[in-house]
Amino acid sequence: MLKHLLPLTFGLTCTLGYGQGDVVVQVITPNSIAGSYANTYATAANGWSVPDLLLPENAVQRELVLGFDGTAADSLGCEPLVNGAELDGKIAVIYRGSCNFSLKALHAQEAGADAVLLISNSDALNINMQGGDYGAQVTIPVVMINQTDGATIRSVMEQEPVTAFIGNNYGAFPTNLSMDVYDVMVPPAAGYPSILASSADEYGAVLGGYVHNFGSELQSSARLRAVITQNGTEVYNEVGEALNLAPGDSTLILLPAFTQPSLSGAYIITYTAEADLPDDFDADNTFTTSVYFGDLLSYAPIDASTNLPTGDVGVVPSGFGSGFRTCISFIDSNASRLAVTGLHFTGSTPADRAAPVDTSLINMDVYAYAFQWVDLITDFYARPTDNGLVSITNGNGTYTYTSDLQDESIFIPFAAPLSLMDNQRYLFCVETQDSLVRHGWNDQLDYETTGSQTLSPTTLIYAGQWYNGFTGLAGAPSVAAKTMDINSIGIREDEKVELTPFPNPTADLVRIPMRGHHGAAVLRIFGSDGTLCSEQKTSITSNEVMSVDLTGMSAGTYMFQLEFENGKRSDFRVVVAK
Numbered sequence: 243m244l245k246h247l248l249p250l251t252f253g254l255t256c257t258l259g260y261g262q263g264d265v266v267v268q269v270i271t272p273n274s275i276a277g278s279y280a281n282t283y284a285t286a287a288n289g290w291s292v293p294d295l296l297l298p299e300n301a302v303q304r305e306l307v308l309g310f311d312g313t314a315a316d317s318l319g320c321e322p323l324v325n326g327a328e329l330d331g332k333i334a335v336i337y338r339g340s341c342n343f344s345l346k347a348l349h350a351q352e353a354g355a356d357a358v359l360l361i362s363n364s365d366a367l368n369i370n371m372q373g374g375d376y377g378a379q380v381t382i383p384v385v386m387i388n389q390t391d392g393a394t395i396r397s398v399m400e401q402e403p404v405t406a407f408i409g410n411n412y413g414a415f416p417t418n419l420s421m422d423v424y425d426v427m428v429p430p431a432a433g434y435p436s437i438l439a440s441s442a443d444e445y446g447a448v449l450g451g452y453v454h455n456f457g458s459e460l461q462s463s464a465r466l467r468a469v470i471t472q473n474g475t476e477v478y479n480e481v482g483e484a485l486n487l488a489p490g491d492s493t494l495i496l497l498p499a500f501t502q503p504s505l506s507g508a509y510i511i512t513y514t515a516e517a518d519l520p521d522d523f524d525a526d527n528t529f530t531t532s533v534y535f536g537d538l539l540s541y542a543p544i545d546a547s548t549n550l551p552t553g554d555v556g557v558v559p560s561g562f563g564s565g566f567r568t569c570i571s572f573i574d575s576n577a578s579r580l581a582v583t584g585l586h587f588t589g590s591t592p593a594d595r596a597a598p599v600d601t602s603l604i605n606m607d608v609y610a611y612a613f614q615w616v617d618l619i620t621d622f623y624a625r626p627t628d629n630g631l632v633s634i635t636n637g638n639g640t641y642t643y644t645s646d647l648q649d650e651s652i653f654i655p656f657a658a659p660l661s662l663m664d665n666q667r668y669l670f671c672v673e674t675q676d677s678l679v680r681h682g683w684n685d686q687l688d689y690e691t692t693g694s695q696t697l698s699p700t701t702l703i704y705a706g707q708w709y710n711g712f713t714g715l716a717g718a719p720s721v722a723a724k725t726m727d728i729n730s731i732g733i734r735e736d737e738k739v740e741l742t743p744f745p746n747p748t749a750d751l752v753r754i755p756m757r758g759h760h761g762a763a764v765l766r767i768f769g770s771d772g773t774l775c776s777e778q779k780t781s782i783t784s785n786e787v788m789s790v791d792l793t794g795m796s797a798g799t800y801m802f803q804l805e806f807e808n809g810k811r812s813d814f815r816v817v818v819a820k
Contacts, residue, residue, distance in 0.1 A: 264422065264526060265295045267359065267385055268407040270303065275398050278525030279391045282367045284384035289373025290344065291381050301409025302333065302357040302383055306399055309334040309350055319346035323353040330354035333406060335399070338362045338386065344376035347384045357383040357408050361392030383408055411456060413489065415522035418457035419464055419515040421529055423685070423716045426451035426513050427692045429500075429533040431700070432718075433540030433551065435725045437579050439505040444576060447533070448695055449480070450496035453515045455487040456523075462486050463518040466495040472509050477502065481516075494691075505535040508546040531687045537725050538586070539572055539670075541700050541718035542684035550651040553720035556590040556680025557712060559705040567704040568681045568719035569671035571615065577662040581731055584639055584655035585610040586722040587672045588682025590648050601678050603643040608674055610654040612637025615667040622693030622700075625708035631669060634660060644747075644797045644819055649682065653724065653769070655801045658738075658813065659731050669702065670723045682720030689718065739812035741804065747817035750793045754804070760784040761807050768801040775800065782806075792818050 267281045284290045293300035307328050311321040320341035323329060334350035338360050347358045360371075365388040373380070385408055387395075398404055411418060429447040439445035449468050455461050464487040470478035482495035500511075513529045521527055534544035542551040559566055587608055591601035617630035641654040654672070662668065672681065689700045701718045703709040743754045760782050767776040767790075775795070782788060792800075797820040805811045 264411060264420070265385075265409065266407065266411050266523075266525070267387055268411065268523065268525070269395065270405045270407055272398065272402055272404065275394055275404070278523070279387045279395075280367060281385045281387050282369065282371065283386070284343070284347070284371045284373070284377070284380070288370050288377070290377040290384070291379065292384055293381070295383055295385075295409050298410045298412045298414065300383065301407065301411075301414060303405065303407040304331065304333045304356055306335050306359060306395065306404045306406050307332040307355075308396070308399065309336045309353065309355070311349065319349050321349070323349050326353035331356055333357045333359050333408065335359045335361065335396070337392075342374035342376065343371045343384065343386075344374045344380055347380045347382070348376045351380055351382050355382065358385070359406065359408070360384065360386035361396070362386055362388050364388070365390050411523055411526075413456065413458050416457050416459045417461065417517070417519050417521050418455070418523040418526075419461060419487075419517055419521055420454045420456045420523075420526040421451055421466075421513060421515050422526060423529065423688050425454070425691060426529050426531070427695065428511070428531050428687050428689060430692070430696065430698075431539060431541050432532065432687065433534050433536065433538040433542075433544040433722055434505075435537060435539060435580055436504075436506045436535040437725075437727055438574050438576050439502075439535055442501040442503055445505060446499040446501045448496070448499050448692070449511070450482070450494065451513055451529075451691060452492050452494050453487065454492040455489055458489050460486065460488055461517050461519070464493070465516050466497065467514045467516055468497050469512045469514075470500060470509050471512075472507060477509070484517075507536070508532055508534045508544070538722040539570065539725060540586075540720075540722035541570055541689065542682075542720045542722070543686060544722075548651075551586055551588070551682075551684070551720045551722040553588045553649065553682030553684050554717075555683050555685060555715075556649070557683045557715070558677065558680050559703070564675050565673060565704070565706075566675075566681070567611075567671045567673040568683075568721055569669050569702045569704065570719065570721050570723065571667060571669055571699045571702065572723065573665065573667040573698070575664055577666065578664045579728055580725045581659040581661045581728050582612065582637070582656065582670070582723045582725055583659050584653055584724050585670055585672055586651050586653055586720075586724060587641075588649060588651050588720040589643075589674065590680045590682065591678045592680070602646045603648060603679070604646050606643045606674065606676055606679055608641045608643075608652070608654060608672060608679075610639040610641070610656065611671045611673065612656065612660055613669045613671070615669045619667060619699065620697060622690070622697055623710050624699050625702060625710065626669070641799055642817070644799070644817065651682075651720070655768075655815070659726065661728055661731070670721070671704070672719075672721050683715070683717055684720055685715055685717035687718070688716035739804070739806070739810045741812040741814060743802070743814060743816055747819040748792060749819055750791065752790050752792060752816050754788040754790065756782050756784070756786045756788060758784055759806060759810070760786070763804055763806045765790070766803040766805070768803065769798065792816070796820070
């Protein structure tokens with residue numbers, strides 16, 4: 243099946259892999275700051291007439307020279323540059339701010355510069371440089387690095403000449419082995435329930451990846467190495483056989499599977515493309531990722547300090563209509579050990595869209611759904627057919643933002659814990675219906691190379707039809723299924739108690755009519771992220787109305803769990819509005 247990709251409303255132009263070489267900003271000299279610097283760059287698709295930096299012949303290697311425009315803010319380039327003699331045939335360095343990117347670049351071009359290196363006013367590079375009013379007149383390369391890296395380079399420029407390379411590094415250096423986020427095999431999921439990895443026979447991560455020779459010389463000893471550590475202790479170190487790799491060639495190198503007697507906590511995986519000869523461009527020789535064994539299923543990396551999925555960008559489809567879903571797929575031969583209690587989700591809204599304040603998540607609704615995926619799956623790029631999904635009644639939930647939790651993980655509890663079945667594929671989805679809401683996404687790893695071996699889908703997107711991902715964006719949604727040991731549920735249908743709290747929402751006090759239930763009980767209150775906020779023992783008399791003081795609780799949605807001594811239990815949500 244062919245991969246089906248969805249365009250992004252705000253796609254990112256970045257330095258991830260493009261098949262042959264990467265677009266890089268590489269300081270060549272002096273050695274004190276030599277190396278590669280993360281960047282974003284101008285493209286024709288964004289309204290510029292700049293050369294295509296993906297083509298190696300458009301690369302530029304020149305001395306860096308600061309551009310001056312004669313004003314008090316003399317490095318912003320918003321006025322014609324006054325040091326043309328120094329800039330002629332060089333790379334102009336100009337700071338971001340006060341005027342459009344394209345006006346700065348045009349002034350540098352008119353002063354004789356061969357390329358422009360912009361220094362941002364922050365360390366975030368997840369932006370597009372739009373051509374604006376003057377982009378069509380700019381015909382030289384334009385790239386931008388972050389504020390911290392810019393300060394490092396600028397400080398050295400004041401002491402001695404700095405030479406940099408801008409462009410596709412394919413063939414630019416004699417020895418240059420390379421790999422990137424699209425090349426390596428990662429574990430089946432970045433977050434995996436530890437109860438499914440209790441022995442070496444139950445869990446094994448196939449490791450390996452593609453190594454490219456982007457240099458101009460033959461590499462006669464190209465190798466791939468993987469090292470895995472936990473808490474600084476090495477638990478795996480394997481290297482592939484040395485191979486001959488001609489210029490422009492690539493090869494897939496498979497390594498032994500990673501297994502352990504049992505797995506828990508965080509493991510760091512570091513791949514290195516290595517050879518006997520020193521590498522002239524070693525910035526793309528190493529790739530690091532992680533896998534975390536706990537109670538989450540997630541294809542986005544897990545922050546071990548918070549036990550929550552991480553994200554780098556917010557995504558929404560181009561031409562958004564209604565009902566945008568990001569989904570994760572799951573199947574395991576021992577899935578019956580688990581129940582899923584809900585989904586974690588990270589959302590955001592764009593800044594500076596609604597004057598006089600930025601847009602907000604408050605009152606936005608997020609919906610969680612669970613499905614059995616019953617199609618026959620034989621391909622990593624499989625997508626559900628019209629009759630391929632069976633909705634699970636208790637596998638749904640709703641979360642309404644009462645606070646503006648931008649880029650923070652929330653928890654959407656299901657109506658009841660969802661017991662899983664062995665060897666049944668599931669699809670867990672989060673949906674929003676407002677075009678302002680961006681779904682969190684992590685682009686620091688990719689599952690395509692792994693999927694070519696496992697043939698098992700990982701993530702899917704629904705926006706009127708099913709897609710395998712976004713055009714030009716690696717990674718996975720910052721969605722995670724929270725799991726629990728099936729043996730810890732201990733509640734049957736005939737043991738459920740229906741209780742209706744009031745008022746709901748409430749600002750301070752909630753009352754719970756007991757409806758004839760009595761005896762000792764334990765009340766547990768869980769926050770929107772699934773953490774236990776409160777646990778208290780109580781004794782209830784028949785037909786009592788139980789009162790719970792929530793004055794100290796922050797605004798948000800809370801899951802109440804009231805467990806009686808006779809084994810019966812009630813689960814319900816309470817919204818605290820401040």
